[in-house]
Amino acid sequence: xxxxxxxxxxxxxxxxxxxxxxxxxxxxxxxxxxxxxxxxxxxxxxxxxxxxxxxxxxxxxxxxxxxxxxxxxxxxxxxxxxxxxxxxxxxxxxxxxxxxxxxxxxxxxxxxxxxxxxxxxxxxxxxxxxxxxxxxxxxxxxxxxxxxxxxxxxxxxxxxxxxxxxxxxxxxxxxxxxxxxxxxxxxxxxxxxxxxxxxxxxxxxxxxxxxxxxxxxxxxxxxxxxxxxxxxxxxxxxxxxxxxxxxxxxxxxxxxxxxxx
Numbered sequence: 172x173x174x175x176x177x178x179x180x181x182x183x184x185x186x187x188x189x190x191x192x193x194x195x196x197x198x199x200x201x202x203x204x205x206x207x208x209x210x211x212x213x214x215x216x217x218x219x220x221x222x223x224x225x226x227x228x229x230x231x232x233x234x235x236x237x238x239x240x241x242x243x244x245x246x247x248x249x250x251x252x253x254x255x256x257x258x259x260x261x262x263x264x265x266x267x268x269x270x271x272x273x274x275x276x277x278x279x280x281x282x283x284x285x286x287x288x289x290x291x292x293x294x295x296x297x298x299x300x301x302x303x304x305x306x307x308x309x310x311x312x313x314x315x316x317x318x319x320x321x322x323x324x325x326x327x328x329x330x331x332x333x334x335x336x337x338x339x340x341x342x343x344x345x346x347x348x349x350x351x352x353x354x355x356x357x358x359x360x361x362x363x364x365x366x367x368x369x370x371x372x373x374x375x376x377x378x379x380x381x382x383x384x385x386x387x388x389x390x391x392x393x394x395x396x397x398x399x400x401x402x403x404x405x406x407x408x409x410x411x412x413x414x415x416x417x418x419x420x421x422x423x424x425x426x427x428x429x430x431x432x
Contacts, residue, residue, distance in 0.1 A: 293396020368422035
């Protein structure tokens with residue numbers, strides 16, 4: 172029978188062994204929980220849109236400058252200009268409408284460049300998030316501290332289970348609530364509706380509600396990328412996520428998953 176003295180000796184030995192472990196190694200074995208402000212994502216998205224707007228303008232100007240230099244050097248053929256023949260019936264109003272349409276096309280091109288970058292950032296965030304948070308044992312999905320890498324658990328067997336996971340766990344982790352409505356045609360198309368989407372809930376514009384709704388379409392590009400990144404890391408390739416904002420703060424995401432993915 173083990174004596175009380177032996178228990179005390181073993182306890183003292185384990186204490187001595189633990190004291191031999193450097194603090195850096197102990198921190199790696201049991202990392203401390205780190206917290207960030209709950210509004211961090213909102214502030215981050217506001218600033219990243221403004222930053223990417225300037226960065227995209229610089230990148231576009233640089234590419235146009237390089238293209239111009241290559242044209243002047245004769246390295247690439249000139250792009251044929253498409254001109255519309257003018258008719259005597261053209262008026263000042265029609266000319267103004269043409270100029271307005273050209274300006275709108277330039278703005279749309281700039282917005283598309285920003286949207287592509289936001290989508291790529293969202294994919295990176297979603298893929299890394301699901302790797303650390305999603306595929307853990309069922310009891311730990313609500314606890315970020317207990318989350319581990321996903322290599323020890325198989326992928327979801329049903330696509331609908333993946334979408335439900337996004338609607339519940341991913342949505343709660345990023346936007347503090349679950350999806351309000353989920354619809355599907357059972358042929359790879361899923362519609363996720365959030366009646367009060369946190370990312371655009373505080374958006375406004377001095378030009379009125381229609382302008383705020385128009386601007387909101389840019390701010391939902393990164394959440395769409397997050398959904399795409401989650402699905403990509405879970406093994407679904409070729410996924411299309413289309414956000415739609417018709418009335419603030421409501422937002423709808425249409426997710427199309429190819430059958431063979």
